[in-house]
Amino acid sequence: MTSSLRFRAAIVSIVLFAAFLGIWHISTRGTGTVANMTPEYAKLMGLTATAGKSAMPGPLDVGAKLWEHLKSPFYDNGPNDKGLGIQLGYSIARVGLGYFLAVIVAIPLGFLIGMSPLFSKALDPFIQVLKPISPLAWMPLALYTIKDSSISAIFVIFICSVWPMLLNTSFGVAAVRKEWINVARTLEVGTVRRAFTVILPAAAPTILTGMRISIGIAWLVIVAAEMLVGGTGIGYFVWNEWNNLSITNVIIAILLIGIVGMLLDQILARFTRMVTFPE
Amino acid sequence: MTDKFISIEGIARRYPGADGGQISVFEDLWLSMSRGEFGCVIGHSGCGKTTVLNILAGLDEPSEGAVIVDGQAIEGTSLDRAVIFQSHALLPWRTVLGNVSYAVTSKWRNWDRAKVKAHAQKFIDLVGLTGSEHKRPSELSGGMKQRVGIARALSITPKIMLMDEPFSALDALTRGTLQDEVRRICLETGQTAFMITHDVDEAIYLADKIFLMTNGPGAVLAEIVENPLPKDRGRIDLHRHPYYYALRNHIVDFLVSRSKTFAATVTNHDPRNVPIVRPGLSEPTIVASPKMIETSPAQTIAR
Numbered sequence: 067m068t069s070s071l072r073f074r075a076a077i078v079s080i081v082l083f084a085a086f087l088g089i090w091h092i093s094t095r096g097t098g099t100v101a102n103m104t105p106e107y108a109k110l111m112g113l114t115a116t117a118g119k120s121a122m123p124g125p126l127d128v129g130a131k132l133w134e135h136l137k138s139p140f141y142d143n144g145p146n147d148k149g150l151g152i153q154l155g156y157s158i159a160r161v162g163l164g165y166f167l168a169v170i171v172a173i174p175l176g177f178l179i180g181m182s183p184l185f186s187k188a189l190d191p192f193i194q195v196l197k198p199i200s201p202l203a204w205m206p207l208a209l210y211t212i213k214d215s216s217i218s219a220i221f222v223i224f225i226c227s228v229w230p231m232l233l234n235t236s237f238g239v240a241a242v243r244k245e246w247i248n249v250a251r252t253l254e255v256g257t258v259r260r261a262f263t264v265i266l267p268a269a270a271p272t273i274l275t276g277m278r279i280s281i282g283i284a285w286l287v288i289v290a291a292e293m294l295v296g297g298t299g300i301g302y303f304v305w306n307e308w309n310n311l312s313i314t315n316v317i318i319a320i321l322l323i324g325i326v327g328m329l330l331d332q333i334l335a336r337f338t339r340m341v342t343f344p345e
Numbered sequence: 346m347t348d349k350f351i352s353i354e355g356i357a358r359r360y361p362g363a364d365g366g367q368i369s370v371f372e373d374l375w376l377s378m379s380r381g382e383f384g385c386v387i388g389h390s391g392c393g394k395t396t397v398l399n400i401l402a403g404l405d406e407p408s409e410g411a412v413i414v415d416g417q418a419i420e421g422t423s424l425d426r427a428v429i430f431q432s433h434a435l436l437p438w439r440t441v442l443g444n445v446s447y448a449v450t451s452k453w454r455n456w457d458r459a460k461v462k463a464h465a466q467k468f469i470d471l472v473g474l475t476g477s478e479h480k481r482p483s484e485l486s487g488g489m490k491q492r493v494g495i496a497r498a499l500s501i502t503p504k505i506m507l508m509d510e511p512f513s514a515l516d517a518l519t520r521g522t523l524q525d526e527v528r529r530i531c532l533e534t535g536q537t538a539f540m541i542t543h544d545v546d547e548a549i550y551l552a553d554k555i556f557l558m559t560n561g562p563g564a565v566l567a568e569i570v571e572n573p574l575p576k577d578r579g580r581i582d583l584h585r586h587p588y589y590y591a592l593r594n595h596i597v598d599f600l601v602s603r604s605k606t607f608a609a610t611v612t613n614h615d616p617r618n619v620p621i622v623r624p625g626l627s628e629p630t631i632v633a634s635p636k637m638i639e640t641s642p643a644q645t646i647a648r
């Protein structure tokens with residue numbers, strides 16, 4: 067029953083995808099209405115105007131270009147012409163670094179807030195004010211103080227991934243079932259051992275949910291951050307190709323951003339499943 | 346004979362009330378037990394039984410008074426006092442063996458892995474869970490979970506076992522088996538046990554002393570019922586004993602009517618000298634104040 071449901075869902079997905087490609091193909095085909103213009107002007111305007119071809123690339127153009135990229139993902143012809151693999155690699159490295167720093171800060175701090183009502187109350191106003199600030203708003207300040215565009219981008223990633231992890235960790239830690247804490251207390255388990263043997267496993271699913279939200283936000287933000295700071299990365303690639311008016315490359319980049327985001331999410335989802343315990 | 350292994354001395358527990366005042370669960374409660382005794386507390390829901398047990402365990406603190414165990418006022422929890430929780434409270438991310446081993450390593454920090462495992466296994470076997478060591482709590486039935494809780498409590502070889510309605514969630518058959526097991530273990534190891542129950546027959550089968558509590562708020566320990574049945578009583582033929590019905594009726598009467606009216610009708614109740622009652626063939630009589638009992642327990646039947 068379930069396998070047949072999956073099978074049917076897969077068929078519907080494929081049909082929808084094919085329909086999407088079909089509509090895309092038809093709507094970007096040449097329209098045939100050619101404007102009447104002098105040859106010089108036509109040369110200036112390019113094929114878009116002269117042959118009635120849509121400015122929007124069709125699926126076949128994108129597919130061909132994508133194949134080209136996939137054949138050589140790691141070439142490097144100077145600052146403005148790097149393979150997509152290299153650009154994605156830069157972005158993933160930045161996200162990874164900023165995210166890793168956020169984990170190091172947010173999880174211990176979340177434990178502190180979750181375990182100590184004093185710190186929970188004392189830090190609450192700061193968190194309430196800092197949390198809603200758009201990570202990109204930090205960018206000028208980061209650029210000014212750090213003076214390195216690449217590190218600034220990492221800082222922005224750090225700032226945006228810290229909050230969901232911090233809040234989920236402190237919530238998960240504070241919500242550990244009283245009876246489990248009591249078990250540890252009756253066994254005279256010390257605070258540190260209790261934190262690692264009872265609170266951490268009990269709160270792990272909540273903490274990982276926060277980490278999963280964070281990685282999603284970090285991946286959203288890196289594209290915008292790289293558009294601002296420029297130089298390398300998939301966000302810069304999108305912006306650069308837009309300046310080159312290469313819509314094909316922009317579409318390919320969008321597709322890849324989506325796929326990488328999905329993979330990052332899946333990795334965290336797998337970790338979440340690993341620490342989730344049935345009750 | 347006169348040693349008070351556990352002595353609860355004038356404890357009170359109050360919670361802040363809604364209108365800024367204080368709600369008192371109980372005031373000035375005195376209770377003592379000798380080494381190796383099995384005590385059961387019976388009382389209606391909300392009268393404060395769990396509160397007493399948590400204070401004994403060190404999980405909760407009395408607003409007033411003290412608890413003295415083995416000559417020392419208790420401060421917080423201790424590995425000498427094991428708790429079997431009503432909701433079994435197993436750690437769901439650990440296996441059966443993992444849950445028991447956790448307790449073992451907490452008591453004996455420097456034991457190596459093999460020694461811990463062997464010790465834990467011994468207690469898993471004791472409660473009849475051989476073969477289920479590597480199952481997680483979610484894969485166990487309610488009775489099996491409760492057994493793991495018992496194994497965990499016993500594995501640290503405590504001096505006192507504190508049990509909060511350990512069998513109330515179980516079916517009659519499983520409950521009977523576990524009662525047998527707990528009784529056997531307590532008799533064999535000379536455990537001092539303190540148990541909360543709602544089941545009168547359970548109390549009659551297991552307890553040497555049954556503590557009757559009146560309804561809350563402001564509950565009091567109304568009387569202590571001494572179990573007149575022989576030590577070697579069996580669960581199956583409990584009701585054949587001549588004293589059984591007197592005992593049972595006495596407790597049920599208390600639960601049905603006297604627990605409600607006690608505060609209004611008994612005015613000269615002394616919480617430090619709670620009457621000890623030993624229901625017999627005829628009408629139950631108050632046999633002695635605690636001090637007299639301690640000096641000559643034999644005379645209690647004669648009266």
Ligand SMILES: Nc1ncnc2c1ncn2[C@@H]1O[C@H](COP(=O)(O)OP(=O)(O)OP(=O)(O)O)[C@@H](O)[C@H]1O
Nearest residue numbers: 360361370389390391392393394395396397561562
């Ligand atoms: N945290 C709390 N704040 C205020 N009142 C509380 C709190 N915990 C318990 N109480 C009150 O203390 C009383 C005794 O509670 P307790 O859990 O000891 O009852 P109990 O005799 O174990 O009942 P049951 O048989 O239902 O388990 C109850 O009336 C309850 O309302």
Ligand SMILES: [Mg+2]
Nearest residue numbers: 394395396509
């Ligand atoms: Mg209770």
